[in-house]
Amino acid sequence: MRPNTSPVALRQARQHLLDSGQCPSGLVDERLARSWSRSMAAGLLPTGRPQAIDHPSSGTLRQVLASNPELLAHSRPVMEYLFEQVRHSQSVVVLADRRGMLMHTLGDPHFVDKAERVALTSGASWHEAHRGTNAIGTALAEACAVEVHGGEHFLERNNFLTCAASPILSATGELLGILDISGDYRNGHAHALGLVSTAARMIENRLLAATCKRNIRLHLHSAPEGIGSVAEGIVAVSADGWIVGANRVALAQLGLHAGDVGATLLERVLDVRMDDLLSHHKRRPQQPQALRTLQGALLFAQVQMDTAWVATPTRPAAAAATVPQQDALALLDTGDTRWRAAADKARRVVGKPIAVLVQGESGVGKEVFARALHASGPRRDAPFVAINCAAIPEHLIESELFGHVAGAFTGARKEGHLGRLREAHGGTLFLDEIGDMPLALQTRLLRVLQERSVTPVGASKAVPVDFALVCATHNQLMQAAEQGRFRQDLYYRINGLTVQLPALRERSDFVALLQRLLAHLATEQGLGFEVQVAPDLLARLATYPWPGNLRQLANVLRTACAMLAEGEDTLGWEHMPDDLVQALTAAPTPTPAQTETTTLPIALNLQQLSQAAIDQALQAARGNMSQAARQLGISRQTLYRKLGGRTTH
C-alpha cells in the first residue's frame, strides 16, 4: 500500500497474521493495518475464500446501473482513455458504485484464472467486508486513493493482483463510486495510482459541469494557461453568489471543505463581487480575471455559463421598476432597541439577493415583520406569498409548493396547479415554520434555490422562478441541523441574514406598543375615541410574561375593546378574560404605586409605576438582579435595560 513497505516486512507481517490471526503493529503501513483489521473483523481468513455473497441478479444489477446514469455516462469515455494508457500492461479498468459493486469493466482479464474471472465482471462486490483488503474496497473505506500490491491483499487468493483505485466525488463532496485499474502484479503499471487519480478527477469535472450547468462556473488556476487543464479548480456558483459545487482542487485553492459547499458565499472566499465578476465576463468573455483569495493568493478565473439560462429574464418588470421607497418597517417601530436593531439589519439587505431568516417565539410578529420587509422593498407591488410549512399535510406540501401538471396524480386538480413558489415569482416567498418541512422536501427546496427554477410534479421541464426568500422559525434551526433533522446546506442557504425578534416580555416598549395596538383597534372597530387602560391593570399587564406574545396581547385587547360599554373609554379588569385575570392576580402583590388609579397619560404613568416596582423588587431581593427580575416577571436583561443608566449594588 505504501511503496516503502519492504517485501521482507510484508512477508513477516503476513506470517504473523497467519500464525496469530492478529494484525501486527509497526511492520506495515497504518492504513494497511487498519484494512487488515477490518477484514478480520468481517470474519474473513487470509487463507480463506471471499465472503459468500450471491452474484446479484441481473435485475439488481440493472437497478444499480439505472440509479447511476450520470456517473456511468461520464465515466465511460474517460475509462476508454484510461484503458488506452494501460492496454499493454494487461490490466482491466473498473468502475464500482459507492458500495463496491462493479458496474462497468474494460479489458480482458486473461491474467486471471478462468474460475476467478467472474469476480471482475459487473455485479461482483469488492467491498472489504466481502473480499478483504483490495484497492476498491479500501479506497471506499478510507475515502482516498490507494494502491494495493500482491501480498498486501488480505486474501491470499488475490495476491497475484496489483490494483490502484480512486474515489469519485460529486460536486458537493459525496462519494459516488470508485475508479480502479487492476492487473497482474508482475506486470503492473508503474504509474497506475497517478493515472487512476487523474482519470477520477476528469470524471468529477465532467459531472460537475453537467450537474451545475444552470450555475455560473468559475475555472480557477494560479496561471492563466492552467485554466482548462485537469489541474484547474472549478467552482459552481448560484446567481445570488452561493457556492453550490466545487471540485477538490477548488476546495484546496479556496481553503474550503466539502461541507462548506452550499453554505458559503463566493465573496467570503474570493475578493470579488458577483456583479463585477459577471460584468468583466460580459466585456471580455475570453480573458481570465486576476482575483485574490481572502488569504491573499493570486488566482486566475474564467467564467463559464449557459447563455440560454442566463438570458432568461429572471426578474419581472414589476419588481425591477423603480418605485418610490416607503419604509413599512418604520411604521411598526415602537422604540424597542432589539426590535429596531433587527429591522435595521433587515432593511440593509432588502432588494438584495440575500435570504432572511426571522427567528423568535410564536406570536412575536415574524410574519408581520416579513410582510413589512416585503412592503419596504422594490418587490412590494408583486405578491407576498406566505406558506406555513407546519400547517400543510405532508402529502400535499410537494404539489402545494412546486405545483403539478394536469392529472399528475390521483386527486390532482384537473387544470393543474401553479404552485405557491411560482405564485411568488417577482415577489417574496415567506416560509413560516421552515423547521417543520420534511427532509425530502428540504432537498427539493434547496434545488429550487440553487437553480432558481421549479419542476412541477409530473412535469419534465423546469420553469425559472425569481423571488426574495424570507423564512421564519420559532425553534433553533442550527441545533436541528446539527442533529440531522434539518439539512445543513439548506440552513446556510436560507440564513443569509438572521434576525431575532424579541419576545414581548423582553421588550422595553410595552406601553408604546400597547398604545399603537389600541389606536389600530379603535380604527378597526370604528370607536371614534382614544382607548385608555386603568393604571393598576396596565402595571400588571406590563409585567405579565405574555407566553403568546403579541398575538395574545392583540387578541386580549381586541376582545376588551369590543366589550367597552356605551360611554366607556377605559379598559379595566372587567374587560379582561377570566383566565388572564387569574394569571395577573397570581403574580406578586402590586406595590402601592401600582394600585393608584390616576388618569395621567399612560406612558408617564407606567414609567413611574414600573420604576417604583423595580425599586421595591430590588430592595426585597437585596440587590440580587436575578431574584428581582423573577419577582417582576421579566428577564434579567429587561431589568438591566429598564434600569438604564442607574447604578445598582
Ligand SMILES: Nc1ncnc2c1ncn2[C@@H]1O[C@H](COP(=O)(O)OP(=O)(O)OP(=O)(O)O)[C@@H](O)[C@H]1O
Ligand atoms: N407589530 C405588530 N403590530 C400589531 N400586531 C401585531 C404585530 N406583530 C404581531 N401582531 C399580532 O400578532 C399576531 C401574530 O403575528 P405573526 O403571525 O406575525 O406572529 P409569528 O411570530 O409569525 O407567529 P407564529 O410563529 O405563530 O407563526 C398577528 O396576527 C397580529 O395580530
